Each structure stands twice: as structure tokens, then as C-alpha cells.
Amino acid sequence: MPALGLGVFQSPPEQTAAAVDTALRLGYRHIDTAAAYGNEREVGEGIRRSGVDRGDIFIETKVWVSDYGYDKTQHAFEKAIGKLGVDTLDLLILHQPAPSRFDATIAAYKGLETLLADGKVRAIGISNFMPHHLDRLLDATAVIPAVNQVELHPYFAQPEVQRANAAHGILTQAWSPIGGITFYPGPWGDERRSVMQDPTLADLAAAHGRSPAQIMLRWHLQEGRSAIPKSVNPGRIAENLDVFDFALDGEELTRIDALDTGVRSGPDPDLPRDELFDRVVDEA
Numbered sequence: 001m002p003a004l005g006l007g008v009f010q011s012p013p014e015q016t017a018a019a020v021d022t023a024l025r026l027g028y029r030h031i032d033t034a035a036a037y038g039n040e041r042e043v044g045e046g047i048r049r050s051g052v053d054r055g056d057i058f059i060e061t062k063v064w065v066s067d068y069g070y071d072k073t074q075h076a077f078e079k080a081i082g083k084l085g086v087d088t089l090d091l092l093i094l095h096q097p098a099p100s101r102f103d104a105t106i107a108a109y110k111g112l113e114t115l116l117a118d119g120k121v122r123a124i125g126i127s128n129f130m131p132h133h134l135d136r137l138l139d140a141t142a143v144i145p146a147v148n149q150v151e152l153h154p155y156f157a158q159p160e161v162q163r164a165n166a167a168h169g170i171l172t173q174a175w176s177p178i179g180g181i182t183f184y185p186g187p188w189g190d191e192r193r194s195v196m197q198d199p200t201l202a203d204l205a206a207a208h209g210r211s212p213a214q215i216m217l218r219w220h221l222q223e224g225r226s227a228i229p230k231s232v233n234p235g236r237i238a239e240n241l242d243v244f245d246f247a248l249d250g251e252e253l254t255r256i257d258a259l260d261t262g263v264r265s266g267p268d269p270d271l272p273r274d275e276l277f278d279r280v281v282d283e284a
Contacts (some may be wrong), residue, residue: 001058001091001123001147003221004241005030007175007228013039019232020046024057026238032149032228033084034062034095035076035281040083047085054086060147062095062127063112065277068104073111077120082284093125093147097133100272106140113143125149127175128269131164138168147171151266152225153179154216154259155195162225177220177227178213178240181265192265200255208246217243219256 006023008016008031016039020031024047033043040061047057061084067076081087092112098105112124125147129137138144148165152158152174165172175181179195195201201212208215213229217240220227229240248256267273 001060001171001226002028002030003226004028004217004243005032005058005060005226005228006237007032007230008039008043009034009037009175009230011037011039011230011232013042015232016042017046017049019237021049022234023237023241024050024052026241028237028241029056030058030060030228032060034064035067035080036062036064036095036279038282040080044083044085058090059084059086060091060093061089062093063108064279064281065096065098065101065104066280068094068098068101068108070107070111070114073108074115076281077111077115079281079283088119089121091123091125091147092121093127093145093149095127096277097126097129097137097269098277099133099270100274101277102133102136106137109137109141113141116143123147125170125173130269131160133269134164134168134170144168145170147173147226149173149175149228151176151181151264152220153177153181153195153265154198154201154219154256155179155193155261156264157257157260159260171226172224173226173228174220175228176266177225178216178229179265180230195259198259200259204248204252204255208248210243210246211239213240214243215248215256218246218248219253222248222253 063076115121123146125145127149162172204215205212231237
């Protein structure tokens, strides 16, 4: 899996195909989407529009909670490949731990295990699982997740989650890797600070002749994480990929690590959100 990919969370469907097309033409080879984003069809359209061979693209998507359960998760896979216009997926993950209905979560993961065994997906994983969710999952299933995708940026680095993932050989993948959730409009409060405007990151950006976003993405890559920055702006999509020709030194990485506030900006995965979890994913 390419360490750096394009995320499409909150990308409007009408802009998603163009963003994916642009990213693939620029050299991205990893696209991350989800059933709950409502733009899997447009991701597939962008892939086809780009002309890049399917075999060269790593496609990752997520099963939504309303499709949890062994048989329902099998069907969720069919819905996803139908919308994306592909036969197989490179990575299929559970979108939330949903601890208030964890029996369904376990059944869904067992559904993923069968899809993996049948060769329909190349890898399976999880998203937003905290260490206690992971322990419960591992106690009840056979295949260790390949990836755990969680909110992770300089203001919320989740070191305990990263340690738990590493102890089991699970790759930590960062959503909101450049802190976008701290200033996107959303239902989680208005007291968020933009990581992009942090003085330490501004200093490092000036020192390297880079943007704060590029500094953060380099931080993720050097610390061994996968990152999936989201943008529909062609200039920013290009900028986010241009992070492989410079390096941060140990002191600079430590300065960024020290920015962690321990305060979550996105939703807490331990809180029940039944109305949202019950939202039905379209068939086609």
C-alpha cells in the first residue's frame, strides 16, 4: 500500500471524480473512500477517467455500521465494488467500532475474514478502534487487522493507539493527517484550533521552504504512518504529494510530537450515535 493516498471524506460527489482523476494523473496510487461518504461511484468514475490501470491503484473503502453483521458485510462488499466498478478491493475496513453493538461488529469482521480468504479483498482492517476495542476484537477473531485508520495529526497524535497498533503489527493510518477536522465545519464544536496556523509548523515550513501541510505529511511518513490527506483543489493535491524530496531531523520531529494536546477534534468512537449508525447505505 502506498504510504500516501488521497482521501475523499467530505468531498462533494460532484467534485470527487475530478479530484481522483487529478490525483492519479499526478502520481497518487492510493485512494481512500467509504460507503458512508456517499461518493464511491464518483471515485470509480475518477479512476476510469484517469486512464491509470486498475492494477496500479490501491483502493480502500469502509463498511458502514448499518451494514454490520456477517451476511450484511458480505453484501456491503458487493455494493462497494458495484459502485466503484471493480471486481476486488485492496483494503476493506470497518468504519467504526460501534461498542454499543459490538456483537455486530465482531460478526462484520468475521465477514471480512471470509472475503479475505475468498480472495475478494487483499487486506482487511478497522477504523477508529481504540486499544480496548482492539483487544475485544482480537479476542473474538482470527486475522489481525492490517490497518487501523484513526484521527491523527500534531494536535491529537494518539500515542497509546499507535503503541497498541504497533504491538500487533497493525499499520496506523491517519485520517485528518493535516488537521483538517480542526477547521472543517462539523457537529463537534466550534472551539477547535487550526493546526495549519500553528507557529511551530510555520517555523519548520519556512526553514524547509515548504507549507505546513507538507511538514505534517513528512512527519507522518518519517514516523512510519500512512496518511490520506483530503483535497479537491488541484494545487493542494499536487502539493500534498510533493513530500518525498526533503527530510525532517530528529529535533524537528520531536518539536512536532510536542504539539499533541490529547484533545480529540472528531467524534469520540466510544459514544453511541444510533441515528447516524442506522443510516442506510444505498444499494447502487
